[in-house]
Amino acid sequence: MxxxxxxxxxxxxxxxxxxxxxxxxxxxxxxxxxxxxxxxxxxxxxxxxxxxxxxxxxxxxxxxxxxxxxxxxxxxxxxxxxxxxxxxxxxxxxxxxxxxxxxxxxxxxxxxxxxxxxxxxxxxxxxxxxxxxxxxxxxxxxxxxxxxxxxxxxxxxxxxxxxxxxxxxxxxxxxxxxxxxxxxAADSAGHTDQSLASHHILVTAGPTIEDLDPVRYLTNRSSGKMGYAVARAARARGATVTLITGPTSLTPPAGVKVVPVRSTRDMYDAVMNHLEEATIVIKAAAVCDYRPRQTAQEKLKKAAGTTTYHIELEPTEDILAAVGARKGQRFVVGFAAETDWSPSLALDKLRRKQADLLVVNNVLEAGAGFDVDTNRVSLVTADGETIPLPLMTKDALAHAILDAVLSHHQTGRNPR
CATH class of the missing domain: 3.40.50.1950 (Flavin prenyltransferase-like)
Structure with missing residues (x-):
């Protein structure tokens, strides 16, 4: 419940x-x-x-x-x-x-x-x-x-x-x-839930877009709903929140500083510019892993008789790894949207990126993919524990993730 x-x-x-x-x-x-x-x-x-x-x-x-x-x-x-x-x-x-x-x-x-x-x-x-x-x-x-x-x-x-x-x-x-x-959400003494009041939380959300020409681009199906839910929940629990968001149709939560971006490079620059002030970083955005090596300045035409067209891609900036390398005392949460995964692969990713917690979901599973209001995830901790969570709304999951982060900070142990 x-x-x-x-x-x-x-x-x-x-x-x-x-x-x-x-x-x-x-x-x-x-x-x-x-x-x-x-x-x-x-x-x-x-x-x-x-x-x-x-x-x-x-x-x-x-x-x-x-x-x-x-x-x-x-x-x-x-x-x-x-x-x-x-x-x-x-x-x-x-x-x-x-x-x-x-x-x-x-x-x-x-x-x-x-x-x-x-x-x-x-x-x-x-x-x-x-x-x-x-x-x-x-x-x-x-x-x-x-x-x-x-x-x-x-x-x-x-x-x-x-x-x-x-x-x-x-x-x-x-x-x-x-x-x-x-x-x-008050206790018997009338105190509201201010469990994150001492924190500045940096949240990324939504997709990034990599332009191929003035008309076409590469992107993914992320709606931004998960990241926006995290930002909304963190703000409700007293945190100062900076939301760095790729293009979405969502209305930003009230009381949250919003930094709109478009490309992966834009998001990387924004995260690095705001990292110093953050105590917790939650990377819920689904960034593009590759971009066209060259962006055409005019629309690419379909040539008569052409049956194939080759696009050369190059890797984009690895924002989670960059944050992990500079995290200091910050707590870093990464997300992994997968179609096939195992706890060992997730743990390997978490350690390579130097994150503290990885939120993994299978986007092919009903109710857990892109552009829906629910999600079913597993939390993977740095000590190798995998904690499966049931299907729930993204707003409820946002609070569950924040509870896990708080548990880690308060006890010095990996969250349960």
Whole structure:
């Protein structure tokens, strides 16, 4: 069971075109190991049917106070009491106004008044509605009362206008919920999990790209999800985090210093530039091992009658080995995405790279490859021990890896 398995999130959905993204938010919260229930406004059901959320969550969807005769509980009160976080996404201008002024005329607005849990609100509306002084006043009032506002993005809106008002991307909303829950992870004395507060963690994530010509390039299928999960988990546990990331479509975690790169050489330079300040290095990026020896300045044409084309490759910089050679007192974690591996080969790699821990997975295994939200790995330690971990979400695995790192630092033994 993950540390999130007992957490309850209530997802509120209000009526605008962005409601379709709430389905992706629900799935993202579940993949992070959270239990989720959904409350919708009547207007939201015009965009997405409650049955969709019910089928995904496996639980009834709350729309009205009425029509649940078999339920003897006062529904909005019982749901409010078991909620650890209330996140409303999308939140319309009407929803913001109700919340700000205490109007409780439907299930969701009544739930908002009844819960003492943290509230996260992700607005979505027309740009002029968002900019209107009334809306901005309502947002300011909600902030003053402790609600976290997940700012809308700018771009092309459903109404045809361009500007801020788009619902934040699902990954950003899920990340905000996870950060909120991490802040709630308190012991009986009320202290949050700050187990990494004394550390500066350098994380690499995503793929690198090696250009062949102005049109084509070599890369791999890494999405960056594992590295971003590690950065998010480390930040939640109090660490100062620098995330060096290859090109991805992910939203960076809040509170993390982000250094975008493209090529393996770019990533090597960025890691070396930031290595001095780091106490822990976690190399989750899937860098290209080779690059074209020459990069064409113009697009390579297909010649008539040509059946083959040869590209000469050369090795790229070995970033993990370079970090290992300069690690000093730093703790270094490497990743190995393999299609066939053995503990002896993994241990050999770990020792050649002078790493302290190697995270190995088989990318051909279901649920453990690229661009998925789960992973199944084995941890290989410097003394030759192999520790297999079960299939879990990448967010849960990130915490498991950090637990292993902390165990090593605190006991002087290899992590278990």
């Amino acid at each position: 993950t540390r999130l398995a007992t957490k309850q999130v209530t997802l509120g959905v209000t009526g605008c075109i962005g409601a379709y993204k709430a389905v992706l938010i629900l799935r993202g919260l579940q993949q992070a190991g959270l239990a989720v229930e959904v409350a919708m406004t009547e207007a939201a059901t015009r965009f997405v049917q409650p049955l969709t959320f019910q089928a995904i969550s496996g639980k009834p969807v709350y729309v009205s106070h009425w029509g649940r005769d078999a339920d003897t509980d006062i529904a909005h009160i019982s749901l409010a009491q078991r909620t650890d976080v209330l996140v409303v996404a999308p939140a319309t201008a009407n929803c913001l106004a109700k919340f700000a002024h205490g109007i409780a005329d439907d299930f969701l607005s009544t739930l908002y008044l009844a819960t003492t849990a943290p509230v996260l609100v992700a607005p979505a509306m027309n740009v002029e509605m968002w900019r209107h002084p009334a809306t901005q006043s309502n947002v300011a009032l909600l902030r003053a009362r402790g609600a976290r506002i997940i700012e809308p993005a700018a771009g092309f809106l459903a109404c045809g206008m361009v500007g801020e008002g788009r619902l934040a991307e699902p990954e950003q909303v899920v990340s905000a919920v996870l950060e909120c829950l991490a802040g709630q």
